[in-house]
Amino acid sequence: MSGTSHLLMGAALFYGGHVILASGPVRPKLASWLGERGFTMAYSMVALIGLLWLSYGYATAPRAPWWGPQFSAVPLLLMAPASLLFVGAFSQRNPTTVGQTRGLGADAARGVMAITRHPFLWSVALWAAGHLVVNGDFPSLVLFGGMLALALVGTVEIDRKTRGRDPAGWTAFASRTSNLPIAAIAQGRARLVWSEIGWWRLALAAAFYALLIGLHPAVFGVSPIG
Numbered sequence: 001m002s003g004t005s006h007l008l009m010g011a012a013l014f015y016g017g018h019v020i021l022a023s024g025p026v027r028p029k030l031a032s033w034l035g036e037r038g039f040t041m042a043y044s045m046v047a048l049i050g051l052l053w054l055s056y057g058y059a060t061a062p063r064a065p066w067w068g069p070q071f072s073a074v075p076l077l078l079m080a081p082a083s084l085l086f087v088g089a090f091s092q093r094n095p096t097t098v099g100q101t102r103g104l105g106a107d108a109a110r111g112v113m114a115i116t117r118h119p120f121l122w123s124v125a126l127w128a129a130g131h132l133v134v135n136g137d138f139p140s141l142v143l144f145g146g147m148l149a150l151a152l153v154g155t156v157e158i159d160r161k162t163r164g165r166d167p168a169g170w171t172a173f174a175s176r177t178s179n180l181p182i183a184a185i186a187q188g189r190a191r192l193v194w195s196e197i198g199w200w201r202l203a204l205a206a207a208f209y210a211l212l213i214g215l216h217p218a219v220f221g222v223s224p225i226g
Contacts, residue, residue, distance in 0.1 A: 004139075007057025011142050014050025015150055021046065023157055058143045067136035075130030076224055079212065081181070082126035084197075084205040088112030089120035091201060095173065096158050109176035111196040114185060117177040118155040125151040155179050 020026050021043050031039040088111065089097075095108045096117055109117070116122050125148055132144035159179060163170040178184035185192050194202070217223045 003057055003060030003062060005057075006053060007061045007139055007142055010050055010053030010055070010057045011146055014047065014054045015146050017043075017046040017050050018150055018154075022154075054143060058139045061139040063137040063139060065137050069134050071133045072224070072226065074133045075127075076213075078126040078130035080209055082123040082130075083209040083212070084202065085112065085116065085119040085123035085126070085181075087201050087205045087208060088115075088197065089123060091204075092119075094119065095169075096162050108173055109184075109190060110193070111198070112201070113177060114190040114192055114196070116179065116181040117173070118158065118179060121151040121154050121158075122181055124148075 021030070027039070030042070034042060092111050092113065093108070094113060094117070097120075112119050128144045128148035128151065132140060132148060135144065156179070159174075163174075176184065176190050178187075178190070184190035213224055
Protein backbone atom coordinates (compact mmCIF):
# COMPACT_ATOMS: atom_id res chain seq x y z
CA MET A 1 0.00 0.00 0.00
CA SER A 2 1.37 3.41 -0.93
CA GLY A 3 2.04 6.21 1.50
CA THR A 4 -0.79 8.23 -0.04
CA SER A 5 -3.20 5.33 0.53
CA HIS A 6 -2.16 5.13 4.17
CA LEU A 7 -2.60 8.90 4.44
CA LEU A 8 -6.13 8.85 3.04
CA MET A 9 -7.27 5.79 4.98
CA GLY A 10 -5.85 7.19 8.21
CA ALA A 11 -7.60 10.49 7.50
CA ALA A 12 -10.89 8.68 6.84
CA LEU A 13 -10.66 6.82 10.15
CA PHE A 14 -9.51 9.79 12.24
CA TYR A 15 -11.74 12.51 10.81
CA GLY A 16 -14.65 10.22 10.00
CA GLY A 17 -14.49 8.64 13.43
CA HIS A 18 -14.75 12.04 15.08
CA VAL A 19 -17.68 13.12 12.94
CA ILE A 20 -19.64 9.86 13.18
CA LEU A 21 -18.99 9.00 16.82
CA ALA A 22 -19.17 12.51 18.27
CA SER A 23 -22.53 13.44 16.77
CA GLY A 24 -25.55 12.06 15.04
CA PRO A 25 -27.61 8.95 15.87
CA VAL A 26 -24.62 6.63 16.27
CA ARG A 27 -23.34 8.06 19.54
CA PRO A 28 -26.42 7.48 21.76
CA LYS A 29 -26.86 3.96 20.42
CA LEU A 30 -23.23 3.01 21.08
CA ALA A 31 -23.25 4.74 24.47
CA SER A 32 -26.37 2.80 25.42
CA TRP A 33 -24.76 -0.46 24.35
CA LEU A 34 -21.26 0.12 25.73
CA GLY A 35 -22.02 2.52 28.56
CA GLU A 36 -20.50 5.99 28.75
CA ARG A 37 -17.15 4.70 29.98
CA GLY A 38 -17.01 2.00 27.33
CA PHE A 39 -18.01 4.44 24.61
CA THR A 40 -15.32 6.90 25.71
CA MET A 41 -12.69 4.16 25.60
CA ALA A 42 -13.83 2.99 22.15
CA TYR A 43 -13.94 6.56 20.86
CA SER A 44 -10.44 7.23 22.17
CA MET A 45 -9.10 4.01 20.64
CA VAL A 46 -10.52 4.84 17.21
CA ALA A 47 -9.08 8.35 17.44
CA LEU A 48 -5.65 7.08 18.51
CA ILE A 49 -5.44 4.45 15.78
CA GLY A 50 -6.63 6.95 13.19
CA LEU A 51 -4.12 9.56 14.33
CA LEU A 52 -1.21 7.10 14.24
CA TRP A 53 -2.26 5.86 10.80
CA LEU A 54 -2.68 9.42 9.52
CA SER A 55 0.75 10.37 10.89
CA TYR A 56 2.36 7.35 9.24
CA GLY A 57 0.73 8.21 5.94
CA TYR A 58 1.88 11.80 6.20
CA ALA A 59 5.47 10.67 6.87
CA THR A 60 5.54 8.22 3.93
CA ALA A 61 3.38 9.92 1.28
CA PRO A 62 5.23 11.48 -1.68
CA ARG A 63 5.30 15.27 -1.88
CA ALA A 64 5.04 17.61 -4.84
CA PRO A 65 5.41 21.13 -3.41
CA TRP A 66 2.86 23.69 -4.55
CA TRP A 67 4.78 26.55 -2.94
CA GLY A 68 7.97 26.98 -0.94
CA PRO A 69 8.58 27.85 2.71
CA GLN A 70 8.47 31.60 2.09
CA PHE A 71 5.83 31.97 4.82
CA SER A 72 7.99 30.40 7.54
CA ALA A 73 7.32 33.29 9.93
CA VAL A 74 3.60 32.47 10.07
CA PRO A 75 3.81 29.33 12.25
CA LEU A 76 6.34 31.04 14.51
CA LEU A 77 3.84 33.84 15.14
CA LEU A 78 0.78 31.61 15.52
CA MET A 79 2.44 29.08 17.82
CA ALA A 80 3.02 31.72 20.50
CA PRO A 81 -0.70 32.23 21.32
CA ALA A 82 -1.32 28.55 20.53
CA SER A 83 1.13 27.60 23.28
CA LEU A 84 -0.68 29.77 25.83
CA LEU A 85 -4.08 28.35 24.85
CA PHE A 86 -2.71 24.80 25.00
CA VAL A 87 -1.28 25.31 28.49
CA GLY A 88 -4.48 27.00 29.65
CA ALA A 89 -6.65 24.22 28.26
CA PHE A 90 -5.01 21.67 30.55
CA SER A 91 -4.47 23.84 33.64
CA GLN A 92 -7.81 25.62 34.03
CA ARG A 93 -11.30 24.24 34.45
CA ASN A 94 -13.26 24.43 31.23
CA PRO A 95 -17.02 23.77 31.46
CA THR A 96 -17.19 22.92 27.75
CA THR A 97 -14.77 19.99 28.20
CA VAL A 98 -15.92 16.42 28.76
CA GLY A 99 -16.02 15.67 32.47
CA GLN A 100 -15.93 19.35 33.51
CA THR A 101 -19.45 20.38 32.54
CA ARG A 102 -20.57 21.45 36.03
CA GLY A 103 -20.52 25.09 37.00
CA LEU A 104 -21.49 26.53 33.63
CA GLY A 105 -22.07 30.25 34.12
CA ALA A 106 -20.58 33.72 33.95
CA ASP A 107 -18.09 32.98 36.75
CA ALA A 108 -16.44 30.31 34.59
CA ALA A 109 -15.40 32.92 32.01
CA ARG A 110 -12.09 33.78 33.64
CA GLY A 111 -8.42 33.60 32.73
CA VAL A 112 -7.77 31.85 29.44
CA MET A 113 -11.51 31.24 29.09
CA ALA A 114 -11.95 34.99 28.58
CA ILE A 115 -9.84 34.67 25.42
CA THR A 116 -11.88 31.79 24.02
CA ARG A 117 -14.16 29.17 25.50
CA HIS A 118 -12.36 26.52 23.42
CA PRO A 119 -8.64 26.98 24.22
CA PHE A 120 -7.55 23.48 23.22
CA LEU A 121 -9.36 23.40 19.90
CA TRP A 122 -8.14 26.88 19.00
CA SER A 123 -4.56 25.90 19.90
CA VAL A 124 -4.95 23.03 17.42
CA ALA A 125 -6.49 25.36 14.83
CA LEU A 126 -3.63 27.87 15.11
CA TRP A 127 -1.04 25.08 14.93
CA ALA A 128 -2.72 23.55 11.89
CA ALA A 129 -3.21 26.88 10.09
CA GLY A 130 0.39 27.92 10.59
CA HIS A 131 1.79 24.61 9.38
CA LEU A 132 -0.61 24.46 6.44
CA VAL A 133 0.57 27.86 5.22
CA VAL A 134 4.24 26.86 5.33
CA ASN A 135 3.83 23.33 3.93
CA GLY A 136 2.39 23.54 0.44
CA ASP A 137 1.73 19.96 -0.63
CA PHE A 138 -1.10 17.41 -0.73
CA PRO A 139 -0.16 15.42 2.42
CA SER A 140 -0.02 18.67 4.40
CA LEU A 141 -3.42 19.68 3.06
CA VAL A 142 -4.86 16.37 4.28
CA LEU A 143 -3.17 16.52 7.70
CA PHE A 144 -3.14 20.20 8.62
CA GLY A 145 -6.17 21.22 6.57
CA GLY A 146 -8.18 18.37 8.05
CA MET A 147 -7.06 19.21 11.59
CA LEU A 148 -7.98 22.86 11.05
CA ALA A 149 -11.45 21.98 9.78
CA LEU A 150 -12.03 19.42 12.53
CA ALA A 151 -11.03 21.87 15.27
CA LEU A 152 -13.21 24.69 13.94
CA VAL A 153 -16.23 22.44 13.42
CA GLY A 154 -15.62 21.00 16.87
CA THR A 155 -15.99 24.39 18.54
CA VAL A 156 -19.39 24.89 16.93
CA GLU A 157 -20.55 21.36 17.74
CA ILE A 158 -19.50 21.62 21.40
CA ASP A 159 -21.31 24.95 21.70
CA ARG A 160 -24.46 23.32 20.32
CA LYS A 161 -24.30 20.42 22.76
CA THR A 162 -23.48 22.63 25.75
CA ARG A 163 -26.34 24.99 24.93
CA GLY A 164 -28.77 22.10 24.74
CA ARG A 165 -27.56 20.56 28.00
CA ASP A 166 -27.89 23.72 30.13
CA PRO A 167 -29.62 26.61 28.32
CA ALA A 168 -29.65 28.98 31.28
CA GLY A 169 -26.05 28.34 32.27
CA TRP A 170 -25.00 28.57 28.64
CA THR A 171 -26.62 31.99 28.23
CA ALA A 172 -24.75 33.38 31.23
CA PHE A 173 -21.47 31.75 30.19
CA ALA A 174 -21.68 32.75 26.51
CA SER A 175 -22.45 36.35 27.43
CA ARG A 176 -18.93 36.63 28.90
CA THR A 177 -17.02 34.49 26.40
CA SER A 178 -16.61 33.95 22.68
CA ASN A 179 -15.71 31.10 20.38
CA LEU A 180 -13.51 33.30 18.20
CA PRO A 181 -10.43 34.27 20.24
CA ILE A 182 -10.44 37.83 21.64
CA ALA A 183 -13.90 38.58 20.17
CA ALA A 184 -15.64 38.90 23.56
CA ILE A 185 -12.81 41.12 24.82
CA ALA A 186 -12.98 43.34 21.73
CA GLN A 187 -16.76 43.64 22.19
CA GLY A 188 -16.39 44.62 25.84
CA ARG A 189 -18.16 41.49 27.14
CA ALA A 190 -14.98 40.12 28.77
CA ARG A 191 -11.74 41.45 30.24
CA LEU A 192 -8.27 40.08 29.75
CA VAL A 193 -6.92 39.92 33.32
CA TRP A 194 -3.37 38.62 33.34
CA SER A 195 -3.48 37.83 37.03
CA GLU A 196 -6.39 35.45 36.35
CA ILE A 197 -4.40 33.72 33.64
CA GLY A 198 -1.46 33.51 36.00
CA TRP A 199 2.13 34.49 35.33
CA TRP A 200 3.16 30.88 35.85
CA ARG A 201 0.97 29.88 32.88
CA LEU A 202 2.67 32.54 30.75
CA ALA A 203 6.07 31.25 31.84
CA LEU A 204 5.05 27.64 31.17
CA ALA A 205 3.69 28.60 27.74
CA ALA A 206 6.96 30.38 26.90
CA ALA A 207 8.95 27.34 27.99
CA PHE A 208 6.68 25.07 25.96
CA TYR A 209 7.09 27.32 22.91
CA ALA A 210 10.90 27.28 23.27
CA LEU A 211 10.84 23.49 23.70
CA LEU A 212 8.86 23.07 20.49
CA ILE A 213 11.38 25.16 18.57
CA GLY A 214 14.33 23.36 20.13
CA LEU A 215 13.03 19.84 19.50
CA HIS A 216 11.64 20.52 16.03
CA PRO A 217 14.89 19.79 14.11
CA ALA A 218 15.48 16.50 15.96
CA VAL A 219 11.89 15.26 15.71
CA PHE A 220 10.85 16.59 12.31
CA GLY A 221 14.19 17.19 10.59
CA VAL A 222 13.73 20.90 9.96
CA SER A 223 14.30 24.00 12.07
CA PRO A 224 11.37 26.44 12.30
CA ILE A 225 13.82 29.35 12.60
CA GLY A 226 15.95 28.48 9.58
